[in-house]
Amino acid sequence: MWIALLHLSSEPxxxxxxxxxxxxxxxxxxxxxxxxxxxxxxxxxxxxxxxxIGSDWIETQPDSWVQGVAELARxxxxxxxxxVPERVGDKLYNSLLAIDRSGRIAGRxxxxxxxxxxxxxxxxxxxxxxxxxxxxxxxxxxxxxxxxYTPSIAEALARQGARALVSSAAWRPGLHGPNGEWEAVxxxxxxxxxxxxxxxxxxxxxxxxxxxxxxxxxxxxVSFTAPRSAIxxxxxxxxxxxxxxxxxIAPIL
Numbered sequence: 608m609w610i611a612l613l614h615l616s617s618e619p620x621x622x623x624x625x626x627x628x629x630x631x632x633x634x635x636x637x638x639x640x641x642x643x644x645x646x647x648x649x650x651x652x653x654x655x656x657x658x659x660i661g662s663d664w665i666e667t668q669p670d671s672w673v674q675g676v677a678e679l680a681r682x683x684x685x686x687x688x689x690x691v692p693e694r695v696g697d698k699l700y701n702s703l704l705a706i707d708r709s710g711r712i713a714g715r716x717x718x719x720x721x722x723x724x725x726x727x728x729x730x731x732x733x734x735x736x737x738x739x740x741x742x743x744x745x746x747x748x749x750x751x752x753x754x755x756y757t758p759s760i761a762e763a764l765a766r767q768g769a770r771a772l773v774s775s776a777a778w779r780p781g782l783h784g785p786n787g788e789w790e791a792v793x794x795x796x797x798x799x800x801x802x803x804x805x806x807x808x809x810x811x812x813x814x815x816x817x818x819x820x821x822x823x824x825x826x827x828x829v830s831f832t833a834p835r836s837a838i839x840x841x842x843x844x845x846x847x848x849x850x851x852x853x854x855x856i857a858p859i860l
Contacts, residue, residue, distance in 0.1 A: 610643045611636035612819045612839040614831060615650050616807025620659025625651045626672055628836060629689075633676070635856060636838050637683040642708075645688045647805035647819075648752050648777035649701065652692060655726045655809045662729045668693040668704060669712060681710030686741055688749065688803075690775040692730070693717070701730040703749045703775050705739035714739025716749035720756055726811075736760055738769040748798070750774040755788040755802075758795050765796035770845065772796065776804040779817045794825030799843060806833050821850060829853055 613632045693702040701718040717733025738746040748764025802820040818830040831839040838856040
């Protein structure tokens with residue numbers, strides 16, 4: 608199965624331009640034969656978006672734009688793991704939606720290990736841990752970035768019968784950066800972990816050397832970086848539980 612990791616550079620607060628970038632990347636990944644497409648964390652808003660556009664605009668999901676992405680998934684027969692901010696009543700969440708090849712929202716994960724200060728202070732930590740049933744595949748567990756820091760989240764998904772773990776991320780290397788969490792999760796759950804990180808420069812954070820990762824059996828099998836938006840394609844055999852091959856699509860836009 609070909610899995611596309613959309614390693615994108617988002618401009619904080621530039622909703623129109625970021626959405627256009629995501630749409631272009633989704634189409635390119637589908638054209639390349641991907642069956643699953645994973646976005647990084649908050650690709651439509653950028654990480655530090657609140658200081659530019661606030662959070663009052665965030666809507667209940669699926670909003671009209673997400674509905675358009677769901678229609679693309681249905682039309683192209685692909686599964687899309689899409690990270691978006693989400694409103695539920697008076698609470699806001701950093702969410703990852705699983706949209707299956709029928710265009711149905713098959714599940715959602717709300718970031719549990721959300722920071723309570725800084726660029727993530729707008730979001731309420733999620734509480735529910737539930738694998739999504741993906742048409743034609745089965746159960747998939749979802750994580751967002753630092754959720755991998757708490758192994759119990761992934762372990763709960765594995766106990767539910769998840770066959771794989773998918774993670775969106777905006778996690779740069781360095782102080783407080785990833786330090787073997789994805790590898791550890793793959794070992795404790797015995798599941799492959801597909802991590803879509805991001806690239807680009809924001810005001811306070813440089814993501815240009817952040818890594819998208821595939822881990823299994825406690826080992827990092829492959830990682831990717833790019834100075835500009837790119838798509839990383841991974842061919843994974845779920846029957847043999849191994850990485851078959853991988854490739855890169857040139858930078859987008």
